[in-house]
Amino acid sequence: MLARVVTFAIEGVQATRVEVEADIRPGLPAFNIVGLADKGVREARERVRSALANCGFEFPQKRITVNLAPAYLRKIGPCFDLPLALAVLVAAGQLESERLEGCAAVGELSLTGELRPARGALAFAEGLVTERLDRLVLPSSSAGEAALVPGVAVVGVCDLREAVDVLRGRATASAPSDVAVESGAIAQEQLDLGDVRGHSALVPAFEAAAAGGHNLYLHGPPGTGKTMLARRLSTLLPPLSPSEAIEVTKIHSVAGLHHGQGLMSSRPFRAPHHTVSAAGLVGGGAPPMPGETTLAHHGVLFLDELSEFSRASLEALRQPLEDGRVTIVRGQQSTTFPSRCMLVAASNPCSCGHGGRHCCCSGADLARHRRKLSGPLLDRIDIAIAVQRPSARSLAQDSCPASADVREGVVLARQRQERRYARFGVFCNAQAPAALLRDCVDASPAALKLLSQLHDAHCLSARGHSRVLRVARTVADLQDSDKVHREHVLAAAALRFEANSPQAVAA
Ligand SMILES: [Zn+2]
Incomplete structure (x- = not known):
């Protein structure tokens, strides 16, 4: 039978x-x-x-x-x-x-x-x-x-x-136990931007990154708080929607990192070590398993010491960052994983970390460091900011707003973006393709004029051009403005051309 x-x-x-x-x-x-x-x-x-x-x-x-x-x-x-x-x-x-x-x-x-x-x-x-x-x-x-x-x-x-x-109907299955919210959510909630001192000047950049889903690059000497700030970025993001939470939980369950603990409620934050392989970063193996970019789907992927990652790993990141998914072909079978995450990269000014006058790197070291950073990855980063060592005075007096306060504005800005792109399956400005952005951005003549001036002054690439426009759109969304005005473009340009950033040179 x-x-x-x-x-x-x-x-x-x-x-x-x-x-x-x-x-x-x-x-x-x-x-x-x-x-x-x-x-x-x-x-x-x-x-x-x-x-x-x-x-x-x-x-x-x-x-x-x-x-x-x-x-x-x-x-x-x-x-x-x-x-x-x-x-x-x-x-x-x-x-x-x-x-x-x-x-x-x-x-x-x-x-x-x-x-x-x-x-x-x-x-x-x-x-x-x-x-x-x-x-x-x-x-x-x-x-x-x-x-x-x-x-x-x-x-x-x-x-x-x-x-x-x-x-056979001889017994009844026990009802599944009520689903608890995972305990990891509490750990993430305990981090708060309000604990950070001496960096309040950077809050607008973080707010814009969170609001538009923009990739972020932090550069500065060691010990200035780059990691501490990056870890708090996911607390500024809007809460996961029910369908996003199911997607995130499903990925972690397939990867064997989440078993029967209910729905994951906080956005993932992944910080792989710089020795991670390309397969570990974007997925691979037999059978193909999700990599760090997929585990960070709908959350934040943090690459600390960006220049220490292998060239192959950084190259492998390009497709997932651009397309929001990774396709792994093995034999005759291809497997696709979602990978729509925000990239936050951090690096020291040079290999020894001191930079400037105190630097003890050789010329070859400096060249190697610069080569790694000016790679194609930085071209996918919208916002670059310098993190300086806070002075003793600002450590004592200057504190950042609480995450919840910043998140309120971020949520409103995200809602504006969702309404704008509702018909196109895009959720934030960072995901909008260049053509769609041009159609939807609604910039004033003065804003466009400034943009073309910037284009000439900084020798912007086409990609760089639309990146400034993208961030300007986010700044306008944060200010609840339908139109992108000159001041929004100025603010966006300031977030991109931070002093001494390799990004400014690369653009
Ligand atoms: Zn050095």
Whole structure:
């Protein structure tokens, strides 16, 4: 008898429908799995055999063939155990096939038949909605996470025995526990711009970066507070929308960094060390796993000591920063990960860090440092600011506004941008393509005249030109102005041509 059970394979961060077909025929006892299954899936044979026996079922002593369709899709990982076991039970006549109608199953079995937590439960639940199926049977430890997707009937079970009993209607699945907000949110909330002293002059730049989603470059000597400031940028961003929160949680769940802790409520902040490989930064490996740019999706990616990152890593960042997604091609399969994050890069003025009079770098060191920084990456940065060591007086007297106060203005500016770009699938000025920006920016003649003067004076590239216009649009949005005026362009130019910035030279 032929049995068919629906399950899902994770491709990138999306679930794709896979059908597990099992066929049992008379012959010498054998258990074969075909359909581009990797080693981990083929090992399921031993787990399924033991789990069936230990849950009181009979393992058929016949010739069993299991096919995972579609055959072109590579199947990876242990989540096929439960659908495999159910397919064998149906094929052996120990479970009625109609019990599995409209149902999908995922889960890794232990030898005793217990189910282990599943990576990517949210992605599976979304797959269920896409495929218009009714119920998702999965490990009870992952049921809460899957239930975050609206309209999904989640059946959480502890072991194979319970799965079969629930499918037969002999037992009811326990309701998924209420979803708690992750505790990491509190840790992030404890950081506040209000704690920072001596840097209030930089607040407008941070406010503009957060409001327009602009990539930011901080340069200055070590110990001036660049890292401290960068960490607080994510506290200025608007709260995650429900759909963004689901997307962020799904990515972290697929990456194995988030298990059944409910919805992630704070924007991600990722700060990879400068020794990170290109694959670690943008994703890769077999199977392809999300990299730092994807883990920072809808949040902030912070690269401290930018000049210390390898050339290959920085080059790899260009596509994800420009397109908001990374495509990894491996063999015949290509996988796409979302990577719409804000980049915050920081660097010292030179390799020794002192810069200017106290610098002890050789000429070659200085040249190497400059080469790294003037690379194509800086061309994707809208705002560059110098962070100076605060004086003793300003440390005592000058404090920054609280994050919540700055965030209020940022949220309003973001709402203006969302309204403007609603028809184009763009959410902030930084994401708007140059052509769209030209159409929507609504600049006054005086503003355009100043821009062309700047263009000539600073030998702006076409890209540099639209970057100034983009930031000017954000400054106008922060001031609740429909039109971009001359003063907005001036403010934007000041944020880009900071004194001694390599950016000013590169532009
Ligand atoms: Zn130096």
